Each structure stands twice: as structure tokens, then as C-alpha cells.
Amino acid sequence: MTTQKPVVLIGAGGHAKVVLDLCEKTSLPVRGVIDASLPPDASFYGVPVLGNDSLLGDKALKAVCRFVIAIGDGRVRREIARRLASSGAELITLIHPSAIVGARSTFGPGTVVFAGAVINCDSVIGGHAIINTGARVDHDCRIGEGVHLCPGVVLAGTVAVGDWTMIGAGSVVSNNRAVGAHAMIGAGSVVVEDVPERSLAYGNPCSVRRLTGG
Ligand SMILES: CC(C)(COP(=O)(O)OP(=O)(O)OC[C@H]1O[C@@H](n2cnc3c(N)ncnc32)[C@H](O)[C@@H]1OP(=O)(O)O)[C@@H](O)C(=O)NCCC(=O)NCCS
Numbered sequence: 331m332t333t334q335k336p337v338v339l340i341g342a343g344g345h346a347k348v349v350l351d352l353c354e355k356t357s358l359p360v361r362g363v364i365d366a367s368l369p370p371d372a373s374f375y376g377v378p379v380l381g382n383d384s385l386l387g388d389k390a391l392k393a394v395c396r397f398v399i400a401i402g403d404g405r406v407r408r409e410i411a412r413r414l415a416s417s418g419a420e421l422i423t424l425i426h427p428s429a430i431v432g433a434r435s436t437f438g439p440g441t442v443v444f445a446g447a448v449i450n451c452d453s454v455i456g457g458h459a460i461i462n463t464g465a466r467v468d469h470d471c472r473i474g475e476g477v478h479l480c481p482g483v484v485l486a487g488t489v490a491v492g493d494w495t496m497i498g499a500g501s502v503v504s505n506n507r508a509v510g511a512h513a514m515i516g517a518g519s520v521v522v523e524d525v526p527e528r529s530l531a532y533g534n535p536c537s538v539r540r541l542t543g544g
Contacts (some may be wrong), residue, residue, distance in 0.1 A: 336361035337422055338391065339400040340383070340410055342374045345460075346400035349442055350375055352426050361395050386413055396422040398440055399458060404494050405544070408476055411440065411458045421457065429461075438475065456493065474511060492527055494544065501536075512544035 337358050339346050342365035353360050363374045366382035373379065385391055397419045401407045414421065421439035425431065429443045432450040437443065438457030446464040449455070453467050456475035461467065465479040468486050474493035479485070482500040489503045492511025503509060503521040513525055516532025525531050529538040 334359060335394060335396050335420070338380065338385075338395045338397050339363045339374075339377075340386070340397060341365055341399065341401035341406075342368055342379065343401065345402035347375060348444065348463075349398060349400040349424065350377065352424050352442065352444065355427060356424070358422075358424075361391075363400075383410070383413075386410070386419065387417055392417065392419045396420045398422050398424060398442060400442075402460070402478065404476060404478055404496055407458060408494055411476060414440075432469065444481075450487075462499075468505075480517070498532070512542060514542050514544070 337353055338361050339349055342363045346363060360377045362378040362380040364380055364383055364385050368379045370379055370381045399407050399410050423437045423439055423441050425443040426445045428445045429447040434451055435449045435453040437455045440458040441455055443461040444463045447461045449467045450469040452469055453471040455473040458476045459473055460478040462479055463481040465483040470488045471485050472490040474491055476494040477491050478496040480497060480499040483497050484502045486505035488506045490508040495509055495511060495513040497515045498517035500517055501515050501519040507521055507524055509525045510527025512528045514530045519532045519536040520534040521536040528542050528544055530540050530542045531538045
């Protein structure tokens with residue numbers, strides 16, 4: 331019998347609750363959560379709170395656990411991803427059993443794919459990304475590091491999304507379009523033209539409103 335290294339969730343908010351549920355659905359052992367907002371002896375839906383983010387450098391924990399950043403906020407996730415990269419911690423990629431993944435599509439370390447998501451053939455998804463509930467990514471898409479596709483997003487074929495961009499719930503990106511890095515697309519948008527990096531854009535048709543400064 332193979333034993334799986336337990337998982338440590340970084341973060342203990344609403345997003346972490348859904349990541350924990352995913353771990354439980356896939357029978358992954360969860361060692362605990364790291365979060366500064368809860369006391370160290372508390373419990374997070376039945377798993378122990380291990381302490382605050384000073385544990386990211388804990389050699390004993392890193393030796394026996396794998397980590398996932400369970401924080402929806404992109405800026406916080408990016409900062410912790412940077413710290414984890416230099417700590418040498420092992421990351422885990424989580425894919426909900428109800429997600430459908432086409433041939434040759436790949437996912438980077440630390441990425442989480444939630445219930446009902448569909449990723450079609452030959453798409454490449456970077457690390458620390460969130461493919462949220464029911465999001466659909468069609469064939470040959472290129473999704474950068476840390477990208478958050480919120481619930482119900484639809485990317486048609488051959489869409490590119492730059493690093494750490496968030497695409498709001500229910501948005502649609504038309505085929506062959508590119509959304510630049512560090513951008514924010516508002517909920518319910520319909521993207522029919524490329525969106526430059528660091529833009530905050532929304533609407534149907536989606537248009538740039540200002541820079542994000544992200
Ligand atoms: C776009 C967004 C980031 C806010 O941008 P903002 O510029 O700070 O927007 P404000 O709240 O100041 O609203 C400014 C105007 O834009 C409108 N607006 C905001 N978001 C909009 C959207 N997604 N689509 C269309 N119009 C929108 C507002 O109604 C407001 O209109 P008004 O000036 O006529 O009153 C936010 O509304 C949004 O869509 N976030 C995504 C949420 C999401 O998908 N969450 C999922 C988490 S898993």
C-alpha cells in the first residue's frame with residue numbers, strides 16, 4: 331500500500347473550505363491549515379490549525395507534507411507563491427474528480443481545478459492557478475501562472491491568459507483572444523478583443539476602464 335504525503339492548506343477562508351472539500355473528495359490526507367487569523371489550537375472544519383505563515387519555512391513540515399495555497403486573493407497568493415518557490419516546499423496539484431480533462435492538457439504545481447470544470451485537449455495551465463467551479467477551457471489555451479478563472483468562465487479555443495490575471499464569474503472570452511498578465515476582467519464580461527496587461531476591463535463587449543496597478 332502506498333502512503334500519500336499529507337497536504338497542508340495555506341489559508342483558512344471560504345476558498346480554503348472548498349479546497350479542503352476537494353481533498354476530502356479525493357481521500358487526500360490533510361495535515362492542517364496555516365493561517366494567522368485563527369488561534370494555533372483551533373480547528374478548521376475538523377482539521378487542525380498549525381500556526382501562521384512562519385511555518386512556510388519549517389523544515390520538518392516541508393519534509394513530510396505537500397502544500398497548496400488555498401487563498402482566492404491573487405495578490406496574497408502571488409506573494410506566498412514567491413515565498414514558497416524559494417523555500418523548496420513541494421506543491422500539490424488538485425483536480426476534482428468531477429472535472430473533465432482532455433488529452434495532453436497539463437497543469438502546473440499548486441493549481442486547483444474545482445468541481446465540474448472542463449479543460450479540453452492540448453491546453454497548458456501554469457502553477458498556482460484556480461480553475462473554479464464549472465469553468466470551461468477549450469482546446470489549445472495557454473493559461474499563465476496564478477490565473478484565476480472564476481466560476482462559470484468560458485474560454486473558447488486558443489485563448490491566452492497572462493500570469494496572475496483574474497477573469498470574473500460567468501465571463502466569456504472569444505476564440506484566439508489574449509488577455510494580458512495582471513489584468514482583471516469583471517464578472518459577466520464578453521471579451522471579443524485582446525485585453526492589454528494590467529487592465530481592469532468589463533462589460534459586453536468588454537472594454538478597458540483603467541489600469542489595475544497590479
Ligand atoms: C469589475 C469589478 C472588479 C469592479 O470594478 P470597479 O471599477 O471597481 O467597479 P465599481 O464597483 O466601482 O463600479 C463602477 C461601475 O462599473 C459597473 N460595473 C462594475 N462591475 C461590472 C461588471 N462586471 N460588468 C458591468 N458593469 C460593471 C458598476 O455597476 C458601476 O456602474 P455605475 O458607474 O454606472 O454605477 C467587479 O465589479 C467585478 O466584476 N468583480 C469580479 C467578481 C467575481 O467574479 N468574483 C468571483 C470570485 S470567485
